[in-house]
Amino acid sequence: MSDERPLNFIEQIVEADNASGKWGVWEQGDAGEGEAGRARLGRPRVHTRFPPEPNGYLHIGHAKAICLNFGLAARHGGKFNLRFDDTNPSKEEQEYVDAIKEDVRWLGADWEGPHGGGMFWASDYFERMYQFAEELVQKGLAYVCELPAEEVAKRRGSPGVPATSPFRDRPIEESLRLLREMRAGKHANGAMTLRAKIDLASPNFNLRDPVMYRIVHEPHHNTGDAWCIYPMYDWAHGIEDSIEGITHSICTLEFENHRPLYDWFLDAINRDRGPGSRWGPRVRHPQQIEFSKFRPTYTVLSKRNLLKMVQDGVVRGWDDPRMPTLRGMRRRGYTPEAIRTLCEEIGVTKVEGFIEIAKIENAIRDHLNRVSPRRMAVLRPLKVTITNWPEGKVDWVEAVNNPEDASAGTRKVPFAGTLYVERDDFMENPPKKFFRLSPGAEVRLRYAYFIRCEGVKKDANGEVVELLCTHDPATRGGDAPDGRKVKATLHWVSAAHAVPIEARLFDRLFNAEEPGKRTGHYMDDLNPSSLEVVRAQGEPSLADAAVGDRFQFERMGYFCVDRDTRPGALVVNRTVTLKDSWAKAAQG
């Protein structure tokens, strides 16, 4: 565990709460079953949740929230809930529910495991929310307003100018009757709303008598046609947290202005509640805490923008490996471990900044370097003929599977008279410090032989199409008995044994750190060449690679076998390149 890491401000709050006993301790019946439940008994309660609205796919920004909430529960022996905030039937779909569950589980936030509190729906609480609403009406804290939406907007007021509603002081009985009629379906969409009676003059517009219920005659993916009024976020969310016993209700910065509302609603419910009260006992009042979102450079994250990219065909779908969605990143080859580490490393604060792509790439490289089996594959093949190689001879040389992990073992790779090497590894007129192949130069072919370039063949256009090289038989295995050194080691593939591979090479989707910053239109910053597909050639062991397998193609980067793979037609995605100090030097 990373106990060395300093606590972020939310962890500090949790620690302080645990020390003060603010949320009590886990008790029998609350702690849960099994070993985890017994371990929880008597410990301070820490109960978090991830509350997505099922109206889109999860992206890297959500990963931060998931890791934060789940991590908090896990580290303190508490619980983590997955809760679908399905309060708006006109935007939400079952399709997203399944996708979200899959992604959350993939990330490792198991709501059913030892730290899981379970899976819930906001719609599970619709009846209770409604009862609370009637209670608020009866307490004189809410009223039915018959202003049409446009009229409410007009009467919203401005800083310094209060809002107005002619229905604010209507009799309680009238509001109650109308609320019941609303529920019974006697009124059309938009005819009226239930509003909280808070403060029409508040400088915080969220407090200017916010809508609690609106009429929506539309079937709900969970409750069907049981309801035609649906609760607004601010009214619903605190109740959901309260019912589930959430202790720390963590959300992003834009909800900071809503916190007074979160508190007001729970306080309103609790007004006059307590022992002997006609309303019943007090309800729990969790603490809302806000943190800043994960904002990577060179991408967009909003649902609307991502959706448009899918619809416009800019990408090939929600799981396009260039997408910042969790399914996109998964298809690209990102590991949940790397994403979790990344979320740990970027920290949790209220500062709105950018996370550099380099930081994200570092996380995945670091993990993949440790676990990925190495293979040789030539992305842009250039034919090499070993002129002094015995006709028909095949030499199987031994290659290390992972220099970072001795237990990964070795494998045999065939070497023969016709090979492919990387086109970029040859230059006819090399600049200084180019250590690779050029006329007269000697290099090592990894795990095999030293070869020397003795000549080139060109096509009609003058382009080099083949290298004629000699090998030194004494260097088999890659070392020269006479002690002479070479400055470069190249990857290679035997042409006769090569497995054809479609390799998809990705670049960032946008050319600007903050897409749309300059022109206001993020599509203006689209990178036209974010995808390059090449016909690569791989070593024969790649023939039985399965979808999802990850490899490091030596010197080229980390690759993941794509689901488009068919028998005999391997397709791989480049997750990320290796760091390449030569490419940098050659550029600059």
Next chain:
RNA sequence: AGGGGAUUGGUGUAACGGUAGCACGACUGACUCUGGAUCAGUUAGUCUAGGUUCAAAUCCUAGAUCCCCUGCCA
């Protein structure tokens, strides 16, 4: 104009009145059968101006800049 937040190297993040540290990046060098990895090192920071204090990133005052807020979205 009103309300709510934020401000520490290029980026992210610590330091909670007492040595401004860590990570990513960049740059050197060493090593290397991946120009990868690894190792060693360098670079560079407290938004501004006052004040309190033996001592201020931290406390006080004033200002600057940026973000959020006038959906029957979440």
